[in-house]
Amino acid sequence: MIKTCVTAKVIKQHPLAGDVFQLTVAVPAIAAVSRPGQFVHLRLTETFDPLLRRPFSIADCDAGQGTLTLIYRVVGRGTRLMAGLQSGDSLDCMGPLGNGFALNSQRPLLIGGGMGLAPLLMLARAFCSRPATILMGGRNEQELFWPGIYAGICQNIHITTDDGSVGQRGFTVDLLPGLLKQGEFDGIYACGPHAMLKGVAATAAQYRIACQVSLEEYMACGVGACLSCTCAAAGGKRHKVCTDGPVFRAEEVVW
Structure with a gap:
């Protein structure tokens, strides 16, 4: 796998x-070889x-422009520092890391919950010749700013919120069988919370539809050395999410 560690220059940032x-x-060296579903590790x-x-x-x-876009939520010291970056600032960027999505579907359905919608954006663009349908969920209307980002990229957008403030009230897995x-x-x-992925995987198996899931795990090293991101795998084994994933076939993961 091609990966590199280089200095990235901030072009712009906005809430x-x-x-x-x-x-x-x-970060041209990384942008040139990045694929949907991969990630970067930032100092x-x-x-x-x-x-x-x-x-x-x-x-x-x-x-072409040599740029990467990251969408993130401020949750701790690291992301608070990141939110303070301004145009012209620099940071150390390692990537692209991990295995991405296999683009082997002709009629794809993308499902994202909360910040799990971030890595699906690049995937949706990759399906531009066969526009994807997306099912997105969040806690409330404030969290569901995503339709404007996905507009013009996905053919159909379906929305659920926990409180019903926008779209259909409920969870993505509630709407999935009907779709x-x-x-x-x-x-x-x-991509999304573990409980959502478990439900999506079970429904996909019921309908006999191939399913790929991107796991969200904390990764200390990002290169398979520290074992902090392992998950249970079929056959009693364990996967390193950072190097074996973060994208897996749903049947590879023990839920």
């Missing part, structure tokens, strides 16, 4: 909603505080 930000960096300062790098899914990529009955989907691509 999307509440504590969610969109960051665009110039946010020149010191060892914070000590560890932070992993971020690649939300979008423009190989599978109506559509002729031959592949499901999902």
